[in-house]
Amino acid sequence: MKKYIKEIIILIIQLLMFYILPLSAGPADTMGLIVLIIISVLVLSIILGVISKEKIKYLYPIVIAILFIPSVFIYYNDSALVHSLWYLIISIIGLSIGMVIRKFIGIYKKSKS
DSSP states (O other): OGGGHHHHHHHHHHHHHHHTGGGGOOGGGHHHHHHHHHHHHHHHHHHHHHHOOSGGGGGHHHHHHHHHHHHHHHHSOGGGGHHHHHHHHHHHHHHHHHHHHHHHHHHHHHHHO
């Protein structure tokens, strides 16, 4: 369990974005809220791709998409289910970007030695 602590922390932050952030948004703030959640999914996925060495990080996009689904029925209507697919795609993109950054950091460190 200790070896997955970084992944768990990032997942908890994402859960807070999905479930706590909408409490502070009004009905007119929906579009801004969606953009903010998309940005958070992208940034947290990039961070996970950079800092995680574990193979469990490949499950992150699927977990994010699944964890968003209950919030649709709590805060939004059924039409927001499509956002789960967007979060899946954006998380895959962010994770890929993070892994590329990690690879370049590794190459840079090897060339410095």
